[in-house]
Amino acid sequence: MNLMELDDFHWLMDILQTIDVGLVVIDRHYHVQLWNGFMENHSGHLASHIRGQSLIEQFPDLPEGWLRRKVEEVFALRSPVFSSWEQRPRLFDFVSTRPFTGHSVLMYQNITLMPLLSRSGNCDHICIILYDVTDAAIGKLGLQQANQQLKALSITDRLTGLYNRGHWEECLRLEYQRYQRTSSPVTLMMFDIDFFKKINDTYGHPAGDAVLRRVSATLRHELRNTDIAGRYGGEEFGVLLLDTDTTTAHAVAERLRIAISNLLIEHEGQQITLTISLGLACLAKSMANAADWLVEADNALYHSKRNGRNQVTLARPAIPLREMNAGHLTHC
Ligand SMILES: Nc1nc2c(ncn2[C@@H]2O[C@H](COP(=O)(O)OP(=O)(O)OP(=O)(O)O)[C@@H](O)[C@H]2O)c(=O)[nH]1
Incomplete structure (x- = not known):
């Protein structure tokens, strides 16, 4: 790796570390290979502690059956899978503090599972990308609730x-x-x-x-x-x-x-x-x-x-x- 490439690599690592999106890489045995700053901040688990550990064992509250089905699908089809908060509100039970109200709620998450191919073309790892969509979800749920109340009023x-x-x-x-x-x-x-x-x-x-x-x-x-x-x-x-x-x-x-x-x-x-x-x-x-x-x-x-x-x-x-x-x- 020349100096330019080394700079690029460091920048990339910085970005991955600080980006406001959760990034987790797991192997075929669900062992964690990468755990970025977002995941550290919200889970309380440091990357240095969790790397090499089983994701399933470290997070017993994970919806294991659902996760295994999705992961196996990504390994088999080698194409990404997406799940929105409306299908499943969250993968990890993280708490989110809403900036405007200061109100704490469980974070709503959109999830993408992405296959990672090695240079030889093998797919032995998957990247889990986790987006915090709490504000959008709370807004939409509030609107739905208001609409339901309006409808109830209009027929009562x-x-x-x-x-x-x-x-x-x-x-x-x-x-x-x-x-x-x-x-x-x-x-x-x-x-x-x-x-x-x-x-x-x-x-x-x-x-x-x-x-x-x-x-x-x-x-x-x-x-x-x-x-x-x-x-x-x-x-x-x-x-x-x-x-x-x-x-x-x-x-x-x-x-x-x-x-x-x-x-x-x-x-x-x-x-x-x-x-x-x-x-x-x-x-x-x-x-x-x-x-x-x-x-x-x-x-x-x-x-x-x-x-x-x-x-x-x-x-x-x-x-x-x-x-x-x-x-x-x-x-x-
Ligand atoms: N307090 C109250 N009275 C109402 C309401 N809606 C209608 N009324 C009254 O209901 C009364 C109905 O009277 P009528 O149609 O003469 O019938 P009734 O006195 O029950 O006589 P019958 O039906 O023949 O036994 C009227 O005095 C209306 O003003 C309401 O929301 N609240």
Whole structure:
């Protein structure tokens, strides 16, 4: 090596040592041959101590199975392999201190595994290149989280926490379409608080809001996770009871009716009781679209209202469910 080449070599070594990227060279037995300054700083292991040692033994937390698969792939194909933080957040559990917030988090890493060929063309070593992409990853994750929160807000009714009308109607259309493919029973339950205007007028609007929140909480408590509940209007609610035929839907509706009629809502020293009227419509092939389905359930609900409130009616033909219990069960 002449003097010029020696200078070049020293510069290269300086660069490798100080570059803000992790560089590790391993042989076929996973023994470390090169460990640069970045790796020393973040791992706490000096190059002089780790050189010649097994990477796997020195770092028991490494994802060994994943690393071995990737390394063997690089040796076999003699071409680089890349893994982004989105596929696997990190190879080494290094802590990163974020410059702007001073907040410590585990470092997110992009990884490249590169085959190193000897002058005779053999591939007996691999270089692991490790990029600290923590800031980009945290930024992207934050954005994703903000987008999820925005989406949740855009489909949620502020007062009750149930789905808002727009999103719930979208679910109604999707369930209608799903039924065309699967024909599995699905029942729509619409209900409305009885004499809600009187509650507002007697106890005040904030008390009315408290009633709406409590009714929604009771509804959530009575439903299965798969049921889809939304606030349809002021004091009207819609629930899609999935995989539920008329008989089961009736049991759900009655349970809800009784639970609501048993509520005693305390608001600023006042005790409020209430009832609801319900309508059920099991989806049938004869219904031309989701709007038809909704009309059927709404008609059943208004039948309950006209018939004295605090009761359940099944659509087509409108039958109060008290009669169903007496043996007049009609399926739609
Ligand atoms: N507190 C409160 N009241 C609301 C809200 N949205 C709608 N309302 C009220 O709900 C009441 C609905 O009254 P009506 O449509 O006459 O129905 P109702 O008094 O429940 O009578 P029936 O449905 O026939 O039993 C109106 O007074 C609305 O102002 C809300 O978000 N909060």
